[in-house]
Amino acid sequence: xxxxxxxxxNASEAFAQVRNDIDQVDSELVELIARRQALTGKVxxxxxxxxxxxxxPSRESELIEKKRQLAEQKGISPDLVExxxxxxxxxxxxxxxxxxxxxxxxxxRKVVVIGGKGQLGSLFVQLFGQSGYSVDIIDKDDWLQSEDxxxxxxxxxxxxPIRITRQVIxxxxxxxxxxxxxxxxxxxxxxxxxxxxxxxxxxxxxxPMFGPGIGHLAKQTIVVCHGRGKSQYNWxxxxxxxxxxxxxxxxxxxxxxxxxxxxxxxxxSTIAYGxxxxxxxxxxxxxxxxxxxxxxxxxxxxxxxxxxxxxxxSDIIFSDQKNIPMVKRFLQRMMDLxxxxxxxxxxxxxxxxxxxxxxxGGHAEKxxxxxxQLLAKASDVKK
Amino acid sequence: xxxxxxxxxNASEAFAQVRNDIDQVDSELVELIARRQALTGKVxxxxxxxxxxxxxPSRESELIEKKRQLAEQKGISPDLVExxxxxxxxxxxxxxxxxxxxxxxxxxRKVVVIGGKGQLGSLFVQLFGQSGYSVDIIDKDDWLQSEDxxxxxxxxxxxxPIRITRQVIxxxxxxxxxxxxxxxxxxxxxxxxxxxxxxxxxxxxxxPMFGPGIGHLAKQTIVVCHGRGKSQYNWxxxxxxxxxxxxxxxxxxxxxxxxxxxxxxxxxSTIAYGxxxxxxxxxxxxxxxxxxxxxxxxxxxxxxxxxxxxxxxSDIIFSDQKNIPMVKRFLQRMMDLxxxxxxxxxxxxxxxxxxxxxxxGGHAEKxxxxxxQLLAKASDVKK
Numbered sequence: 001x002x003x004x005x006x007x008x009x010n011a012s013e014a015f016a017q018v019r020n021d022i023d024q025v026d027s028e029l030v031e032l033i034a035r036r037q038a039l040t041g042k043v044x045x046x047x048x049x050x051x052x053x054x055x056x057p058s059r060e061s062e063l064i065e066k067k068r069q070l071a072e073q074k075g076i077s078p079d080l081v082e083x084x085x086x087x088x089x090x091x092x093x094x095x096x097x098x099x100x101x102x103x104x105x106x107x108x109r110k111v112v113v114i115g116g117k118g119q120l121g122s123l124f125v126q127l128f129g130q131s132g133y134s135v136d137i138i139d140k141d142d143w144l145q146s147e148d149x150x151x152x153x154x155x156x157x158x159x160x161p162i163r164i165t166r167q168v169i170x171x172x173x174x175x176x177x178x179x180x181x182x183x184x185x186x187x188x189x190x191x192x193x194x195x196x197x198x199x200x201x202x203x204x205x206x207x208p209m210f211g212p213g214i215g216h217l218a219k220q221t222i223v224v225c226h227g228r229g230k231s232q233y234n235w236x237x238x239x240x241x242x243x244x245x246x247x248x249x250x251x252x253x254x255x256x257x258x259x260x261x262x263x264x265x266x267x268x269s270t271i272a273y274g275x276x277x278x279x280x281x282x283x284x285x286x287x288x289x290x291x292x293x294x295x296x297x298x299x300x301x302x303x304x305x306x307x308x309x310x311x312x313x314s315d316i317i318f319s320d321q322k323n324i325p326m327v328k329r330f331l332q333r334m335m336d337l338x339x340x341x342x343x344x345x346x347x348x349x350x351x352x353x354x355x356x357x358x359x360x361g362g363h364a365e366k367x368x369x370x371x372x373q374l375l376a377k378a379s380d381v382k383k
Numbered sequence: 384x385x386x387x388x389x390x391x392x393n394a395s396e397a398f399a400q401v402r403n404d405i406d407q408v409d410s411e412l413v414e415l416i417a418r419r420q421a422l423t424g425k426v427x428x429x430x431x432x433x434x435x436x437x438x439x440p441s442r443e444s445e446l447i448e449k450k451r452q453l454a455e456q457k458g459i460s461p462d463l464v465e466x467x468x469x470x471x472x473x474x475x476x477x478x479x480x481x482x483x484x485x486x487x488x489x490x491x492r493k494v495v496v497i498g499g500k501g502q503l504g505s506l507f508v509q510l511f512g513q514s515g516y517s518v519d520i521i522d523k524d525d526w527l528q529s530e531d532x533x534x535x536x537x538x539x540x541x542x543x544p545i546r547i548t549r550q551v552i553x554x555x556x557x558x559x560x561x562x563x564x565x566x567x568x569x570x571x572x573x574x575x576x577x578x579x580x581x582x583x584x585x586x587x588x589x590x591p592m593f594g595p596g597i598g599h600l601a602k603q604t605i606v607v608c609h610g611r612g613k614s615q616y617n618w619x620x621x622x623x624x625x626x627x628x629x630x631x632x633x634x635x636x637x638x639x640x641x642x643x644x645x646x647x648x649x650x651x652s653t654i655a656y657g658x659x660x661x662x663x664x665x666x667x668x669x670x671x672x673x674x675x676x677x678x679x680x681x682x683x684x685x686x687x688x689x690x691x692x693x694x695x696x697s698d699i700i701f702s703d704q705k706n707i708p709m710v711k712r713f714l715q716r717m718m719d720l721x722x723x724x725x726x727x728x729x730x731x732x733x734x735x736x737x738x739x740x741x742x743x744g745g746h747a748e749k750x751x752x753x754x755x756q757l758l759a760k761a762s763d764v765k766k
Contacts, residue, residue, distance in 0.1 A: 091460055
C-alpha cells in the first residue's frame with residue numbers, strides 16, 4: 001500500500017517535471033519563430049532590391065521537402081512539420097509584402113483606381129502604391145473631377161460594384177490610346193465588351209478569386225480574360241506575377257458559364273438553406289453543440305453569408321437572366337431525387353450515386369483526402 | 384553603373400546568407416518539435432499511471448495563453464503561435480492515445496462490440512482494449528456463436544449499419560440484467576426504443592459526431608441519449624470522458640429532429656448538386672483552376688461524398704419517411720427564391736436576406752470570422 005503511494009508520488013513528480021520541460025520547449029519555439037520572422041523580413045527587403053517575385057513555388061516546395069526528410073529522420077510526422085512551416089510562411093508573405101516596395105518597370109507609371117476605396121479596390125491601391133506607382137482614386141463623390149485625373153494614366157482600373165460597372169465604363173471614352181483599361185468584376189463577358197466598345201487601347205478583364213482582407217496576392221488566384229493588345233499590357237501581367245499572384249487565363253464566356261454554376265447556384269442554394277433554417281426555426285446553439293466538425297463547417301459556410309452585404313450576392317445572382325433556366329434544371333434534379341425518396345427506390349438511388357461517383361472519377365478520392373486534412377485543421381480553430 | 388552592380392552583388396550575397404539562416408532555423412524547428420513529441424509521449428504514459436484524462440481543456444488554454452503573451456513580447460503574431468502549438472498538440476493526442484493503457488474502474492470488465500470490425504466499431508474495440516477491458520467482437524459471420532460471447536458481458540455495443548440496427552438489437556433478449564446495452568447509430572429514437580423493449584437493464588444511445596479515421600476521442604463530440612439506469616451506466620460515461628470525449632446530452636427525439644435538417648437535408652442537397660454538376664457536364668479541372676479558396680472548399684465538400692459508400696448516405700436519407708415533407712418545404716423555399724429571380728424583384732430579395740440575417744443574429748459574424756480563419760488555413764493544405 002505504501003509502495004503504491006510512493007510509486008504514485010514519483011509519477012506525480014515526474015509528471016510535473018515533464019510539463020515544465022514542455023513549457024520550456026514551447027518558449028524556445030516562440031523564440032525560434034520570432035527569429036525566422038526577422039529573417040524573412042530581411043528577405044522581403046532583399047527581394048525588392050533584387051526585383052525578385054514575392055512567391056516562388058519551387059523554392060517553397062524544395063524547402064519543405066528537405067524538412068519533411070529531416071522529420072522522418074527524427075521519427076516525427078512529415079505532415080506535421082510541413083503544416084507548421086506552411087503556417088509560419090503564410091505570415092511571412094504578409095509581412096514581406098508590407099516591407100517591399102518595387103516597380104517592374106523603371107519609369108514611374110500613373111494609375112487611377114475607380115472605386116479605390118472599396119474592399120478589393122483598396123488592396124490594389126495599396127499594392128500599386130508600395131510598388132512606386134503614382135495612384136489616384138476616383139470615388140463616388142469625385143466623379144466631377146475625374147476627367148483631369150484620367151489624363152496620362154497608364155492604367156485605369158474599374159473596381160466598382162457589378163451593378164454600376166457598365167455605367168462607369170461607358171463614361172471612359174476619353175482615355176489615352178496607350179492607357180490600359182482593366183476591370184475586376186466577378187462576371188467578365190459584359191464588362192469586357194463594354195470596355196472594348198468604349199476604349200480603343202489595350203483592355204483586359206480580371207476576376208480576383210479571393211475575398212477582401214487577404215492583404216497580399218501571394219498564391220492568390222486571379223482569372224485573366226484577354227480583351228485587346230496583349231503585348232501592350234504584358235508589363236501589367238508581369239507586375240501581377242511579381243506580386244505573387246497565380247494567374248489563370250480563360251475565355252470570358254467560359255468563365256461566366258463555369259461561374260454561373262460555381263458562384264450563382266451556390267449562392268442561391270446557400271441562401272435558400274439559410275431561409276429554410278430560419279423558417280424551420282431550428283435551435284442554432286443546440287445544433288452547434290451537437291455538430292461534428294463537418295456539419296459545423298457546413299453551417300458556418302451558410303451563416304457567414306448573412307454577415308455580409310445582401311447586394312454583394314443579389315448583384316451576382318441577378319446579374320444575368322440566363323441563370324434562371326440553369327437554376328430550374330437544378331430544382332428539377334432535386335425533384336428527381338425526392339421522387340426516389342417517396343417511392344423508397346433505394347436501387348435507383350444507388351445507381352445514380354454510382355454514375356455521379358464515376359463522373360467525379362479520381363477527383364472524389366482527392367477531394368476526400370484534401371477535405372479530411374482541412375477538417376483536422378478545423379479542430380485547431382478557435383471557436 | 385559599377386556601383387549599381389556592386390550593390391546588386393552585395394544584395395545577392397546577403398540574400399543567399401539569409402536563406403541559409405532560414406534553413407538553419409527550420410532544422411532547429413524540426414528538432415524542437417521532435418523533442419516536444421518525446422515529452423508528450425512521456426505525459427501519455429504518466430497520465431495513464433495517474434489515471435488522468437487524456438484531454439484537459441483548462442490546461443490546454445492556460446498553456447496557449449502564456450505563449451500568446453510571450454509572442455506579443457517578442458513582437459510576433461499570437462495567432463500564429465497559437466496555431467502552431469495547436470497543430471503540434473493535435474499529433475500529441477494521437478500518440479498519447481496510442482501509449483496509454485488504463486481502466487477507470489479497477490476490476491476487469493468484459494465488452495462485446497457487435498460490428499467491431501467496422502470503421503467506428505473498431506475504434507471502440509481499440510480504445511476498450513488499450514484501457515484493459517477484455518473485448519470480444521461479433522461480426523456478420525460469428526452470429527451463431529454469439530449467445531456464448533454475450534454471457535457475462537458488462538457492455539454490449541451495437542456498431543452495425545443503420546439498416547440492420549433494429550434487426551440486430553431485437554436478437555439481444557438474453558443479456559444479463561446488469562449488462563449495459565449501447566448503440567452508436569446516427570439516428571437515435573428508433574434504436575433506443577428497440578433497446579429499451581428488448582433489454583431490462585441499463586440502456587444508453589450514442590452518436591459519435593466524427594468520421595472514421597480520427598484514431599482517438601480527444602475533443603471529439605459524442606451525443607448521449609439517455610435510455611434507462613443512469614446510475615448503472617455512469618462508469619461508462621466517465622470512461623468516455625477519460626478518453627477525452629466532449630459529451631453532449633440531448634433527448635433522442637430532439638436529436639433526430641435537428642439531425643434531419645443538418646444531416647439528411649445536407650446530404651440530400653449535396654447529392655443533388657453532384658448530380659447537377661454531372662448533368663451540366665462542367666469541366667472540373669477548369670473550375671478548380673479558377674476557384675477561389677471558398678469555391679474550392681465548397682466543391683471538395685461535394686465531391687468527397689462520392690468517394691464514399693452510397694449506402695452510408697442512402698441509409699440516413701431513407702431512414703425515415705418523416706424527412707420527405709421537410710425536404711419538400713426546402714424545395715418550396717427554393718421556388719420562392721426562383722420567383723424573385725424571374726420577376727427581378729431585388730427589393731423582395733433584399734428584405735428576405737435581411738430577415739434571415741436577423742434570425743442568424745450574432746452567429747453570422749462569428750461564423751464569418753471562424754470560416755475566414757479556416758479558409759486561411761485551407762491555403763496551407765497540400766492540393
